[in-house]
Amino acid sequence: MxxxxxxxxxxxxxxxxxxxxxxxxxxxxxxxxxxxxxxxAGLDRSGKPRKGEASYYGRNFYKKKMADGTHMNPQSNAAASKTLPLGTKARVTNLDNGNSEVVEIRDRGPYVKDRIVDVSPKTADKLGIRKDGTAPVEVKPIEVPQPDGTVKPDTAAR
Structure with missing residues (x-):
């Protein structure tokens, strides 16, 4: 037993x-x-423009992995948004000087209150925000990936 x-x-x-x-x-x-x-569920797929503050990736983020799995390249057009879906293409316009650039949302952030987008250093140079570090911007989505795999184009933002 x-x-x-x-x-x-x-x-x-x-x-x-x-x-x-x-x-x-x-x-x-x-x-x-x-x-x-x-x-x-918290992502904004509407394609509506938003205004807020932009900043740019600091040196400590160079070569780190972004949310889409790629490494941050300071010479790219990569950007970070808390609300736009990854893969979104958007026009970012500096409201102080009128400069604008098209970016691709590849990362999450910025995690600072009232900031709506982080851009690469190259894009920051083109927008004219490197000197001050931040600037008021408008972000107009151009192409927004949808949950079903389609892309919602917004011809008005081009």
Whole structure:
């Protein structure tokens, strides 16, 4: 009888040992899926222009991975937005001097109050915001990826 109990305990521990890790990973994946869905729900796919403050990526962000998985290239037209979907193309216009550039949203941020976009240093130079570090801008989406895989064009922003 003792041997039978020992045998059953060994079998149960083996079964539980393989079942427990599978059970443990399920809530983690579910949690990430929930966070992603929540974040997706907060995205602005309307194509409406927004006004706010722009800043640019500092040196400490060069070569770091962005939200889309690519590395930040200071010579690119990459930009970060908290509300526009990744892959959105938008025209950013400096409201102080009228300079504008087309950017592609490839990252999340900026995480500073009242800032609506971070641009690459190259774009910041073209917009004329490197000297002061920030500027009031208007961001007009040109192409906005939709959840179904289509792209919503906005010909008025071009």
């Amino acid at each position: 003792k041997r039978l109990r020992a045998f059953v305990c060994v079998i149960l521990s083996c079964c539980l040992g393989t079942a427990y890790p599978a059970h443990k990973s399920a809530p983690t994946n579910h949690r990430h899926a929930k966070v992603k869905l929540t974040h997706e």
